[in-house]
Amino acid sequence: MKKLLVTMLLVAATATSAHAGLKVIGRGDAMRLDPSSFPPAMKANYEIVRVKCVKCHTLERTIVAIQTGVAPISGQPFDRNATKAYGIKMLRKPDSNMNKAEVKASVDLMNYLLSESEK
């Protein structure tokens, strides 16, 4: 019983310290963020990401990159430089249908999420 309690506490402590600010809902392709605790501006940004980004890829890809700090496909660090680079990539992608304001909102959100995940 004591071992079980210690194990549970360790697991809980690890999970909390890793991504304290990110509330993730669902798994795999259905993975989403719970934006209820986001500031209003970030809630609006999240709506853009939720609608625009999933036209080409799942939100899981973005969430995993933020949680791990590593872009899942390229294996490169996913930091603030990377968020802007990915934003520019999506801006210039002919079929992304994203304008500069939407890309900026997405980059701001990812930077915010990176900050939250570091807490």
Place this chain on the structure above:
Amino acid sequence: MFLKKHTSAVMFFLGVSLAPLLVPGHADAIPAFSRQHKTECSTCHTIYPELNEFGDAFLKNGYVWPHKKGEAAKGAEPVGNEWAAISGLPQQIPISLTASADLAYDEDAADGNKVDLSARSITLQAGGSFRDLVGFFATYNLYSQGMQRASTLSTPAANTNVPPGNTPDLDELFIVWRQAAGTPINVKVGRFEPKLSLWKKSNRILPVPSYASTTYRVGFSPFSSDATEDGVELNALLGNRLFVAAGVVDRNGQDREDGYGHISYKIGGTDLKGQEPEVDLEHDSIWDFLSVTLGGFGYWGQNGELDGDGISRNRNNFRRIGAEADILYKRLHLKGSGSFGRDSNPDFSLFAASVDSRAYTLEGEYYLGAPVSLVPLFRYEYLNAGYGSVKRLTPGLAYAPLQNLRLSLEYTHSIAPEGTGNIAFASIAFSL
């Protein structure tokens, strides 16, 4: 549920069963890369097999994800994949298949058969890298029938150094020693399309027909700039935007090797290492979306008519000089290509008569992206290979309902000294 659980098996079964109805078109766009890197086709392609800017960087990087070189050596391979890192093996069998079928309508068909649905093919492709040190690529024509059949038509593939008694079904097979010995130089060895043009012949939205400026032949000479050949090429990315290549080609019946060179420079856009340009998200600039790539090439070679002993007779010395431009702005993509040539004896005649040639291609594409993956395009071609000028006007449409499935429709109006001609061409192709 069954479909979900057995998607691969079902796709394979469908591919094999539908193959007799389809025609080919080999490409660099191969799902093996998609599987290897666990990413979608659109990472590297607009409508496959045309490469986008990142795909071009991937190609120039020897089929290794840009910026990745060296990481494996530093132990960056995820736990559980150590066996692959140590042995240098790809984690998945790097093989893909492309199948295609064509329907052609030729109002001037010589045999009166105006509608032809008999062209189809399957091509096997392999591509990947060994521990990011060596890239490899191969295309093998498993089956082809109809107008694209290499063994019955004098295709560019027939120009390669094919051993006697073999058909030129092995179209490409080469390895690239990336950044050899710590230098920026990549060493490519095998059978490949010499780096002359900005675009590989297989990396276009409409691969058939190829551009007149790079695929034309003169007289009986089988040479064309985009034919695959056996050779050794050194290429290098200097800085982030200058690409240079030079190589030699070996062919039967030569008393010296062919030689060629290429240089290209990209202004704006994603650089040749796959890095996005610096864009101010607060202010607009034309360079946010504009990229211009300029290229030039030269090829000097020799061929002849092989006699029964395999000795080249009545030799033809030839050269090609070309200049090209690729302009991308948002959804608009413009390509221009011009080539000039001279052949000393293209008819392999006892009495040599030189021929000057020139050809131009201009193509404009417009990407109607999500939600409709449709690309209307228009191509203009001019060719004078010593027998009068030929002009071709080709409007076309390509549509990709899925990223690995392409439907295309094109119509070509030709104006030649002997008259005009009209051909409509529909094609369906898929890769798996």
